[in-house]
Amino acid sequence: MTITSPALAALAGDPAALAEHLSTAGGPLVEPAPENLGSVLVTFVWLGEAERVSIRAGQLFADHLAPSHALDRLPGTDIWHRSTVVRADVTSSYQYIVDEPAAGDLIADAFEALRRQVDCWRADPFNPRRIYPQTGIIAGRLDLPEHQWDSILELPGTEPAPWFTPAGAPAGTLVQRRLTSAALGNERQVTVYRPPSGQGPFPLVVMLDGECWTRVADLPTALDNRIADGSLAPVVVAFVHTPEVADRPGARIRESTCDPALTTMLAEELPPLLAEFDVTTDPARTVLAGNSLTGLAAAFTALHRPEVYGNVLSSSGSFWWGYADHPVAAVLGGKDGEPEWLTRQYAEAPRVPVRFWLDCGVLEAGNVPWIPGVDPRAANRHFRTVLRAKGNQVDYYEAPGGHEFVSFRRNAIRGLCALLPGGQA
Known part of the structure; x- marks a missing residue:
């Protein structure tokens, strides 16, 4: 997948500067979407060594029925990314899944499979706004540590609450x-x-x-x-x-x-x-x-x-x-x-x-x-x-x-x- 985010393209060669930018932004990269009035381009970025990284992001992607969406890795780096265009006033949640079990490795019991997947959940380390995941309750785990919670996406037009x-x-x-x-x-x-x-x-x-x-x-x-x-x-x-x-x-x-x-x-x-x-x-x-x-x-x-x-x-x-x-x-x-x-x-x-x-x-x-x-x-x-x-x-x-x-x-x-x-x- 090509880089659609100008900010990511500019910072991809300097992971330290990218990490600092994400920390200052408090989460994903959010940029104007000139061809979509009232919307913004949101780029989710995960930094770290992994075999595969995906994201659960509510209904922010067009194929919102998929349980997760794969992130692409920039060649030769530990930078993973995926972009989507979203209304500028939307409030949603998202969560990274790092090295989740491959589909062929999941057992027949759907809820045991969910419990195994829970171990791969990660909140966005650059975003301090978090909420306990509803799927954590479904999986029977009421004591998830905060680094496994959902991160909250609040865009520039989000009404304060x-x-x-x-x-x-x-x-x-x-x-x-x-x-x-x-x-x-x-x-x-x-x-x-x-x-x-x-x-x-x-x-x-x-x-x-x-x-x-x-x-x-x-x-x-x-x-x-x-x-x-x-x-x-x-x-x-x-x-x-x-x-x-x-x-x-x-x-x-x-x-x-x-x-x-x-x-x-x-x-x-x-x-x-x-x-x-x-x-x-x-x-x-x-x-x-x-x-x-x-x-x-x-x-x-x-x-x-x-x-x-x-x-x-x-x-x-x-x-x-x-x-x-x-x-x-x-x-x-x-x-x-x-x-x-x-x-x-x-x-x-x-x-x-x-x-x-x-x-x-x-x-x-x-x-x-x-x-x-x-x-x-x-x-x-x-x-x-x-x-x-x-x-x-x-x-x-x-x-x-x-x-x-x-x-x-x-x-x-x-x-x-x-x-x-x-x-x-």
Whole structure:
């Protein structure tokens, strides 16, 4: 691959100067893209001896379905590089994979293969902005050292979001509880955030995929900061974790794809567990939140139990789901011969008194072969349109990012401040 970055071409002959430039820049090389108005040329660079280097970079490359993208090595050097053109306001994440096992060396067990790959992950040593990788949780490793985390890409037009940096705001407390569900036949952890101040009964937010919101997104820090600056009302947040079963990813898929048993758990078994935290029982001040498949699950639950959950927050909800006659149904299930099953249920049902915050990333648009019928952004737009036609209040936001927590967490804080505003909102 030829060098497309003028900066890399100028510095390639002096690795020490290149390293200094990368350190000063705080990560990849970012340069103008004259032929693409509103975009920049981003060049990812890895320095070091290796047999092969690749990169996981969200949806920053055109072929964003590939699990990773190979970097090219400059002949006679230990400089590895790959460039892409990206909107100048995008926020995303990336991670280098150094000497990952060759495809022929990976064993049949997909999750054991993932655990082996984890050992090859490397954060960008020149970029101090990092986030715990969601795939680290999927792989069953909750204690990855920071040099194996994802690096955060913030481009020149990125909107500042200082809420995830501790700023001396009064801190809420986290309390652990156990929930045994008869409806689902499993057990899980619930991490409850209590605000540092305020008087009950408090608004309640229930967030599915709780371990990701606390470990990956670091949402408690943002809650502290937004409550302190008056943008968000003091709230109790119940982070409901994925069940602790051997087939954890499979259990998440089964529960999240419009399972009535999950609705029963959320509407009948969870509220008694949270009563000790002086939370409201008013559905208008109760939010059910999720991302991706759990965004779908939140909307399904609200359709059937609006007397419990009067607000839904969905970050990049999987509203394309439902097409049973497609190969993807072998993994993700399905309902009938068309996509967007839940959207059609809302269209046909009587209006429910539920307010919605929906967001989706601009990088989620386009043809995605493993998603049948419609791309994620189009599916979110369709769901928004149907809800508004039914008379529901809908806040809809297309974020300059992709399907990942570095974008989800920004959007979720926006959504919470819109649904449960504080006195200074």
